[in-house]
Amino acid sequence: MKKVTIYIDHLDDDADFVFMKKWLAKWEVEVTIADYSTGGWEHCWDLEAPEEAIQEIPEDWLCASDWATPKIFDKK
Known part of the structure; x- marks a missing residue:
């Protein structure tokens, strides 16, 4: 399982x-949604999914976040 953050509008x-x-419906048994937020036209998901499922997501939808890439945000 891999953690990713997905953003689309x-x-x-x-x-x-x-x-x-449709992707969420297809993979619903194997995907865990940790967080979802929307501003109406913007949608952001923090989720865990198998690599096979993530490969179906367009790469430009994946973004850095505390959830998916915590080392980037480590403030030590």
Whole structure:
């Protein structure tokens, strides 16, 4: 299992959000959603999923976060 943070928006077109909803339905048994937030048009998920599932997500949707990449945010 790998931790990732996914960010998408759908200002003019909801195709990315629809893709993500289908992806979540496909992998629902194997994916754990730790957090989800939305501002209406913006969507952000912190989740754990098998590498195989993550490979189906467009790479530009993956982003750094305390959840997915904590070493980047380590303030020591």
